[in-house]
Amino acid sequence: MAQSIQLLRSPVLPAGFRAAGMACGIKGGGKPDLGMLVSDCPAVCWATFTTNRIKASPVKLSMRHLKGGQLQAVLVNSGNANACNGRQGDKDARMMAKAAADASGLKERQVFVCSTGIIGVPLPVEKIQEAAPAVVKSLRPGGLRDFSRAILTSDKRNKVVSARISIEGREVTITGVAKGAGMIAPNMATMLAFITTDAAVSTAEIKSATCNAVADSFNCISVDGDMSTNDTVLVMANGAAGNRAIRPGSKASRVFRSALARVMLELAWKLVRDGEGVTKFVTIEVLGAASQEDARRVAESVANSSLVKCSWNGSDPNWGRVIDAVGYSGARVQESKVDIFFGGLAGARGGQVARTSIARLKAAVSRKEFTVTINLNIGRGTHRVFTSDLSEGYVAYNRLEYALKLQGR
Amino acid sequence: MAQSIQLLRSPVLPAGFRAAGMACGIKGGGKPDLGMLVSDCPAVCWATFTTNRIKASPVKLSMRHLKGGQLQAVLVNSGNANACNGRQGDKDARMMAKAAADASGLKERQVFVCSTGIIGVPLPVEKIQEAAPAVVKSLRPGGLRDFSRAILTSDKRNKVVSARISIEGREVTITGVAKGAGMIAPNMATMLAFITTDAAVSTAEIKSATCNAVADSFNCISVDGDMSTNDTVLVMANGAAGNRAIRPGSKASRVFRSALARVMLELAWKLVRDGEGVTKFVTIEVLGAASQEDARRVAESVANSSLVKCSWNGSDPNWGRVIDAVGYSGARVQESKVDIFFGGLAGARGGQVARTSIARLKAAVSRKEFTVTINLNIGRGTHRVFTSDLSEGYVAYNRLEYALKLQGR
Numbered sequence: 001m002a003q004s005i006q007l008l009r010s011p012v013l014p015a016g017f018r019a020a021g022m023a024c025g026i027k028g029g030g031k032p033d034l035g036m037l038v039s040d041c042p043a044v045c046w047a048t049f050t051t052n053r054i055k056a057s058p059v060k061l062s063m064r065h066l067k068g069g070q071l072q073a074v075l076v077n078s079g080n081a082n083a084c085n086g087r088q089g090d091k092d093a094r095m096m097a098k099a100a101a102d103a104s105g106l107k108e109r110q111v112f113v114c115s116t117g118i119i120g121v122p123l124p125v126e127k128i129q130e131a132a133p134a135v136v137k138s139l140r141p142g143g144l145r146d147f148s149r150a151i152l153t154s155d156k157r158n159k160v161v162s163a164r165i166s167i168e169g170r171e172v173t174i175t176g177v178a179k180g181a182g183m184i185a186p187n188m189a190t191m192l193a194f195i196t197t198d199a200a201v202s203t204a205e206i207k208s209a210t211c212n213a214v215a216d217s218f219n220c221i222s223v224d225g226d227m228s229t230n231d232t233v234l235v236m237a238n239g240a241a242g243n244r245a246i247r248p249g250s251k252a253s254r255v256f257r258s259a260l261a262r263v264m265l266e267l268a269w270k271l272v273r274d275g276e277g278v279t280k281f282v283t284i285e286v287l288g289a290a291s292q293e294d295a296r297r298v299a300e301s302v303a304n305s306s307l308v309k310c311s312w313n314g315s316d317p318n319w320g321r322v323i324d325a326v327g328y329s330g331a332r333v334q335e336s337k338v339d340i341f342f343g344g345l346a347g348a349r350g351g352q353v354a355r356t357s358i359a360r361l362k363a364a365v366s367r368k369e370f371t372v373t374i375n376l377n378i379g380r381g382t383h384r385v386f387t388s389d390l391s392e393g394y395v396a397y398n399r400l401e402y403a404l405k406l407q408g409r
Numbered sequence: 410m411a412q413s414i415q416l417l418r419s420p421v422l423p424a425g426f427r428a429a430g431m432a433c434g435i436k437g438g439g440k441p442d443l444g445m446l447v448s449d450c451p452a453v454c455w456a457t458f459t460t461n462r463i464k465a466s467p468v469k470l471s472m473r474h475l476k477g478g479q480l481q482a483v484l485v486n487s488g489n490a491n492a493c494n495g496r497q498g499d500k501d502a503r504m505m506a507k508a509a510a511d512a513s514g515l516k517e518r519q520v521f522v523c524s525t526g527i528i529g530v531p532l533p534v535e536k537i538q539e540a541a542p543a544v545v546k547s548l549r550p551g552g553l554r555d556f557s558r559a560i561l562t563s564d565k566r567n568k569v570v571s572a573r574i575s576i577e578g579r580e581v582t583i584t585g586v587a588k589g590a591g592m593i594a595p596n597m598a599t600m601l602a603f604i605t606t607d608a609a610v611s612t613a614e615i616k617s618a619t620c621n622a623v624a625d626s627f628n629c630i631s632v633d634g635d636m637s638t639n640d641t642v643l644v645m646a647n648g649a650a651g652n653r654a655i656r657p658g659s660k661a662s663r664v665f666r667s668a669l670a671r672v673m674l675e676l677a678w679k680l681v682r683d684g685e686g687v688t689k690f691v692t693i694e695v696l697g698a699a700s701q702e703d704a705r706r707v708a709e710s711v712a713n714s715s716l717v718k719c720s721w722n723g724s725d726p727n728w729g730r731v732i733d734a735v736g737y738s739g740a741r742v743q744e745s746k747v748d749i750f751f752g753g754l755a756g757a758r759g760g761q762v763a764r765t766s767i768a769r770l771k772a773a774v775s776r777k778e779f780t781v782t783i784n785l786n787i788g789r790g791t792h793r794v795f796t797s798d799l800s801e802g803y804v805a806y807n808r809l810e811y812a813l814k815l816q817g818r
Contacts, residue, residue, distance in 0.1 A: 051737070052733065052736040052737045053735075053736045053737070053740075053741075053742045053744075054732055054733060054735065054736030054742065054744050054747075054760075055736075055744075081729075083729070083733075084729060084732055084744070084757065084760050084761050084762075085761055085762075086745065086759065086760060086761040088761075089761075118729060119729025119730070119732070119733060120728060120729040120732070120757065120761065120762050121729075121762070122762075306715065306799070306803070306807070307807055310803070310804050310806075310807035310808045311807065311808060313804060313808045314807075314808025314809045316808065316809060319529060320490075320492070320493060320527060320528025320529040320530075321528070323463055323493055323528070323529070324461065324463060324492075324528060326463065327461040327462045327463030327464075328460070328461045328462070328463075331462075332462075333462045333463065335462075335463050335464075335493065336495065338463075348493065348529065350495065351463075351493050351495060352493050352494055352495040352497075352498075352529065353493070353494075353529050353530070353531075390715070390804060391804060392801040392804045392805060394715070394719070394804075395719050395722060395799060395800060395801045395803075395804060396801060397719075398715070398716055398719035398720065398723075399719045399720060399722045399723030399725065400723045400725060
């Protein structure tokens with residue numbers, strides 16, 4: 001019997017974690033832009049990073065610190081990605097880690113650093129250095145919301161999820177915080193996510209559980225198909241719950257993994273719902289593909305089609321554009337077998353128009369959240385992607401950012 | 410010495426071709442939606458088609474008729490793509506060919522048929538059958554403009570180009586007509602193009618010349634990254650100019666190919682400039698890639714990035730988004746070597762911000778037409794793609810089409 005996962009109405013940090021958030025002046029106007037998250041004791045950690053070949057300086061540094069296996073703290077700034085800043089960017093990322101380490105009595109290699117915001121603008125690292133003692137001083141077990149607000153960029157809402165499970169009779173909390181509203185694409189996005197848990201977890205278990213949970217959550221969302229230079233998901237397990245370290249294949253592992261996956265999936269959904277200009281949350285479900293890989297191709301091709309996304313924005317059940325994107329996805333397809341459903345109602349059957357009335361189909365696509373099911377009917381491959389519409393609001397938001405931010409130059 | 414190619418200010422059909430266009434009632438409101446193009450004598454032909462695995466019925470039929478090697482006429486309807494209509498669609502495409510053949514005294518297999526418009530709506534083929542005698546009757550050497558108007562869908566302007574060259578002292582005309590404004594992606598798009606020439610051309614020459622010219626023109630444009638079910642480029646050479654048949658490798662072939670490529674490139678540019686909601690025409694030029702394939706990957710990744718295209722719409726020289734798309738293109742990249750130029754002005758050098766003032770960069774991107782040059786500086790691969798911005802107008806146009814067209818159902 002699967003153990004129930006309790007999602008907390010008021011998310012809290014797991015035992016042995018403290019967090020803080022404040023304004024250090026990168027964004028200006030007193031907006032929070034510096035967050036810190038610390039485990040009181042050494043934590044077992046694993047992280048996944050952007051697969052973009054252009055990686056931000058903090059990503060490159062954090063990849064090395066992760067390998068060191070000693071992480072205990074995370075320092076995050078928003079408002080500047082510290083990406084494409086050359087050697088100065090690499091130095092600035094190290095200065096960030098040093099500032100956090102000096103202020104908290106940790107070693108540099110125990111600090112994981114993340115930056116999110118504009119690409120190609122030098123990081124005003126001195127502001128972070130100046131603020132580091134203050135952010136360390138304000139760390140507290142109740143600092144989750146402050147932290148979650150400090151890491152946001154174009155997000156409209158903060159994104160926090162807490163799940164509670166029982167492992168060997170001990171209460172375990174898994175809490176995730178994420179940011180990211182544009183540049184959302186499969187295989188990570190302009191998104192940061194920090195998952196903390198007081199469970200004790202073995203190194204092998206945290207690696208495998210993290211990779212699996214990311215694959216089924218953050219790597220299954222797409223807003224605009226752009227993949228950023230800074231994406232990072234970090235999982236920290238500090239063992240404060242007092243359970244025996246969870247190992248792969250154990251009963252505790254099954255419970256832990258399902259809760260970790262649930263927390264990440266809830267965060268991933270929040271990312272899509274809060275995407276730039278998003279007015280619809282759409283689940284694309286592909287069934288009957290010749291392979292899992294083909295199912296993924298089809299789902300992503302449909303999720304990234306501008307024409308399809310525009311039609312959803314207009315509440316238009318345009319299955320012709322969907323089947324067109326299926327056709328150019330690269331997956332094996334037999335036109336006469338393709339069924340397409342909107343909210344469970346057939347738009348197309350056997351590759352041609354179904355008998356459902358347009359009024360009913362339109363009603364299904366008019367909802368704020370609906371599922372598009374594509375059954376290729378030629379195999380057993382399945383895949384799901386969570387995505388959004390493409391709105392005039394998305395364009396209006398993204399046509400301006402860079403020059404505005406640099407207008408002082 | 411390269412022979413000069415003369416582009417005609419007033420395009421005309423080559424000798425021995427006649428064309429016509431009229432309204433047959435598919436679009437309604439008296440809008441032209443049926444066009445025909447005929448060679449007075451058998452023509453040597455070649456065509457390239459969409460690589461979408463979902464192909465419209467007229468595409469499948471025309472592929473077979475092309476193999477027959479006897480083409481002499483083309484019948485095109487706009488307003489309905491006759492795609493995803495199952496067996497009825499295949500029958501209707503044959504009925505279209507039969508109607509044109511019966512009215513003009515040709516055989517069915519001598520008729521090439523094309524449809525463009527909405528996907529998944531049964532073709533009202535009886536309207537085409539009724540109109541076929543009238544469209545044949547109105548065929549005339551001066552019918553080029555009527556034909557060019559009848560094949561349009563969401564296009565705002567008709568697209569016709571005539572080039573004149575001399576082959577063995579004989580005047581040869583090459584005239585192209587195209588349509589297509591959305592679903593424009595590399596490897597063909599929702600586009601149709603018909604190129605006629607009075608040159609005599611061998612079968613081997615027309616195949617090779619067509620494929621090369623398409624690769625450097627229609628396959629190098631992208632508006633929205635969507636590839637349609639109906640794309641077709643047909644080249645017909647009827648030999649009316651009286652030259653000896655042009656063979657591959659000959660001096661005449663070099664002249665013919667450069668003129669054919671020029672006509673297709675001019676048409677491809679017209680397609681991008683007239684793209685849905687397009688306010689900017691952008692040439693993406695990739696240099697110094699590790700291979701030609703890598704150069705193509707980078708150019709297409711940038712051309713299809715919604716974030717990059719939105720920034721152009723706002724006249725924003727956002728090189729950070731460009732380098733981000735370079736990074737996830739899959740091409741080999743060394744961040745510290747990447748240079749990015751807008752209209753020849755450096756936005757980034759060596760993977761970081763260049764010293765050019767933002768005001769000058771902004772002026773370059775404020776032009777209606779500009780070039781973005783990306784030099785990876787690691788090899789000799791080059792590629793060019795012609796593309797556009799992404800505007801609120803694109804979204805506004807594409808959020809509605811299908812339901813509007815079906816509102817009567």
